[in-house]
Amino acid sequence: MAVSKLKIGVLGSGSGSNMQSIVDAIAAKMLCAEVKLVLSDVQDAKILDRAKRHGIPCQWLDCAPFKTKLEGVAEERCIQLLRDYGCDTIVLAGFMRIVKQELLNAFPNRVLNIHPALLPSFKGIAAWKQALEYGVKWAGCTVHFVDAGTDSGPIIIQRPVPVLDDDTPETLHARIQVEEHKAFPEALRLLSEGRISFIGRRVYVK
Amino acid sequence: MAVSKLKIGVLGSGSGSNMQSIVDAIAAKMLCAEVKLVLSDVQDAKILDRAKRHGIPCQWLDCAPFKTKLEGVAEERCIQLLRDYGCDTIVLAGFMRIVKQELLNAFPNRVLNIHPALLPSFKGIAAWKQALEYGVKWAGCTVHFVDAGTDSGPIIIQRPVPVLDDDTPETLHARIQVEEHKAFPEALRLLSEGRISFIGRRVYVK
Numbered sequence: 056m057a058v059s060k061l062k063i064g065v066l067g068s069g070s071g072s073n074m075q076s077i078v079d080a081i082a083a084k085m086l087c088a089e090v091k092l093v094l095s096d097v098q099d100a101k102i103l104d105r106a107k108r109h110g111i112p113c114q115w116l117d118c119a120p121f122k123t124k125l126e127g128v129a130e131e132r133c134i135q136l137l138r139d140y141g142c143d144t145i146v147l148a149g150f151m152r153i154v155k156q157e158l159l160n161a162f163p164n165r166v167l168n169i170h171p172a173l174l175p176s177f178k179g180i181a182a183w184k185q186a187l188e189y190g191v192k193w194a195g196c197t198v199h200f201v202d203a204g205t206d207s208g209p210i211i212i213q214r215p216v217p218v219l220d221d222d223t224p225e226t227l228h229a230r231i232q233v234e235e236h237k238a239f240p241e242a243l244r245l246l247s248e249g250r251i252s253f254i255g256r257r258v259y260v261k
Numbered sequence: 262m263a264v265s266k267l268k269i270g271v272l273g274s275g276s277g278s279n280m281q282s283i284v285d286a287i288a289a290k291m292l293c294a295e296v297k298l299v300l301s302d303v304q305d306a307k308i309l310d311r312a313k314r315h316g317i318p319c320q321w322l323d324c325a326p327f328k329t330k331l332e333g334v335a336e337e338r339c340i341q342l343l344r345d346y347g348c349d350t351i352v353l354a355g356f357m358r359i360v361k362q363e364l365l366n367a368f369p370n371r372v373l374n375i376h377p378a379l380l381p382s383f384k385g386i387a388a389w390k391q392a393l394e395y396g397v398k399w400a401g402c403t404v405h406f407v408d409a410g411t412d413s414g415p416i417i418i419q420r421p422v423p424v425l426d427d428d429t430p431e432t433l434h435a436r437i438q439v440e441e442h443k444a445f446p447e448a449l450r451l452l453s454e455g456r457i458s459f460i461g462r463r464v465y466v467k
Contacts, residue, residue: 173399176382190463192419193379193401213398215421220465257396259426 061088061247064142066116066125066133066150067095071102072232073148073169073239078109080240087247092140094133096125096152112140124153134161144246147201148239156203166201167246169239171231173197173213178206183228186218194218194227196235198242200258209258211242211251267294267453270348272322272331272339272356273301277308278438279354279375279445284315286446293453298346300339302331302358318346330359340367350452353407354445362409372407373452375445377437379403379419384412389434392424400424400433402441404448406464415462417448 065074074093080086093106093113106113114136118129125133134157137145147154147168159166172182173195179185186194195215202208214234218227245251250261271280280299286292299312299319312319320342324335331339340363343351353360353374365372378388379401385391392400401421408414420440424433451457456467 173379173382174397175395176379188462189381190416190459190461191379191381192403192416193399193421195399197398210396210398215399253396255396256394 058087058248061086061144061243062141063088063090063144063146063243064137064140065090065093065102065106065146065148066154067093067102067148068097068100068151069102069149071100071105071148073235074102074146075105076236077146077148077240077243078111080244086240086244088144088243091142092136094136096129096150102148118152121152123151124155125158126155130155130157134158137162144243146239146243153205154201159201159203164200167211167239167242168199168201168206168208169235170197170199170206171228171235172206173215174199174206174210181224183231184224187222187224187227192218194231196231196238198238200253209253209256211245211258211260212238214238264293264454267292267350267449268346268348269294269296269350269352269449270343270346271296271299271308271312271352271354272360273299273308273354274303274306274357275308275355277306277311277354279441280308280352281311282442283352283354283446283449284317286450292446292450294350294449297348298342300342302335302356308354324358327358329357330361331364332361336361336363340364343368350449352445352449359411360407365407365409370406373417373445373448374405374407374412374414375441376403376405376412377434377441378412379421380405380412380416387430389437390430393428393430393433398424400437402437402444404444406459415459415464417451417457417464417466418444420444 094116096118098115103113145162145166174197177185193215198212199210200208252259300322302324304321309319351368351372380403383391399421404418405416406414458465
């Protein structure tokens with residue numbers, strides 16, 4: 056099995072706990088990769104503090120004038136930075152913007168996202184809350200390749216999480232995050248080991 | 262815990278394997294219930310043969326002129342038959358028609374359906390095939406109360422089923438059915454034990 060070392064660029068907007076799980080998996084030799092760069096669209100996001108603590112290059116990426124997407128000058132700058140730092144795999148780790156075709160074209164089949172639901176259920180914002188309101192008995196998380204849609208790309212890994220009768224949005228979200236922190240490093244490991252192929256929307260693991 | 266004996270009316274269109282799982286659970290004393298009547302909209306459906314073998318009253322229910330719903334004269338006749346046989350709980354076991362408000366009004370919060378997907382993903386026909394085509398890693402089944410929508414009512418039980426790389430629609434469907442045959446008797450048991458309540462869409466199990 057030919058393992059290639061992933062050169063990861065992370066885009067995030069929040070605490071960076073998913074980035075942390077990737078950094079931890081690398082440190083534990085569970086994942087052959089290096090996080091080369093962390094970018095955040097939120098100037099004071101904790102993900103930037105975390106990156107600094109681990110000595111990972113990081114920057115605030117000013118995405119104005121857009122509020123919900125990465126486009127235009129910011130997108131160009133993002134792509135340039137990811138290239139400058141030698142990234143070949145882009146990880147959306149709680150990045151609260153839609154990425155557009157330019158970025159996807161720059162890293163074809165190499166942009167991954169994690170979503171806190173068993174897609175295609177509960178796309179979009181606060182999926183765990185949507186799940187509770189709907190009343191499902193199983194929630195979960197999904198790691199998928201990013202395509203031009205929202206939370207719609209080919210699925211690499213899903214991990215189900217039971218919903219409990221006394222769950223609040225907070226408790227359910229916390230249990231989903233535990234599974235996210237397993238799923239994302241695992242999906243990246245499969246990628247680095249060259250074990251992922253796909254036909255149409257269906258992803259196969261060798 | 263006050264257990265009440267369910268008087269079940271089954272509506273089905275196919276082989277009746279879900280009805281069989283209910284009959285088996287009753288025979289094994291896992292479920293306090295009696296199947297009082299089986300109705301099928303398909304004249305030569307195997308579910309009618311199965312019912313006969315178990316000595317359960319059964320009838321073909323001519324649903325013409327409608328092809329995809331139970332309405333009008335057939336709906337009235339269905340309700341009358343279910344009442345005549347003393348049914349208090351209606352089980353849709355592979356019934357390939359939309360049931361309408363008259364039936365739901367006649368048995369409020371007492372019409373249950375099983376769907377071969379982790380709803381709200383993959384409503385409608387051949388859900389296991391939709392799941393494979395989408396490329397999810399977890400499929401499953403859902404037992405839910407029936408409401409005026411399609412596969413949209415409050416969820417009682419879900420059981421996840423992993424999708425395998427070499428799954429065909431047939432193999433995945435077969436593995437989902439194994440879980441259906443556990444889920445439906447289990448949901449009915451909760452109902453007979455008076456353990457189900459709900460607030461809005463969210464079903465709670467005591």
